[in-house]
Amino acid sequence: MLTGKQKRYLRSLAHHLDPVFQVGKNGTNDHLIRHINDAIEKRELMKVSILNNNLDDKHEIAEELAGKTGSELVQIIGSTIILYKESRDNRQIELP
Known part of the structure; x- marks a missing residue:
């Protein structure tokens, strides 16, 4: 569970990111979940x-x-979802 301070920090890092995946009219499926994971x-x-x-x-x-990716929901802003999950092998983000 992320604290408010950690969420604010992650939101600031995510500000400049572009969306990687899109959820269309078919919604979510196992294929999409696997790729997001x-x-x-x-x-x-x-x-x-x-x-x-x-x-x-x-x-x-x-x-x-x-829930299905085991990640934390950082924010929903408009039609954009920001997700965070600490990497086991490629840890890059140091949370405050």
Whole structure:
């Protein structure tokens, strides 16, 4: 569980990142989860955008992605989700 200070720090790091994955009208699936899991292991911090043609609730999508990837939900801003997961092998971010 991240503290407020840690979330603020991660939000500042994520500000300049571009979304890596997009959730479209088909929603989330095992294939997408597997790719997000692989990418977040390398990056630790990433953005996922939700396209306009997706009619699901963005909060439900964010919770599902965080839960299935074992990551922490940092923020939902607009249609962008920020996820963080400490890497086992490629640790780059030092949390305050």
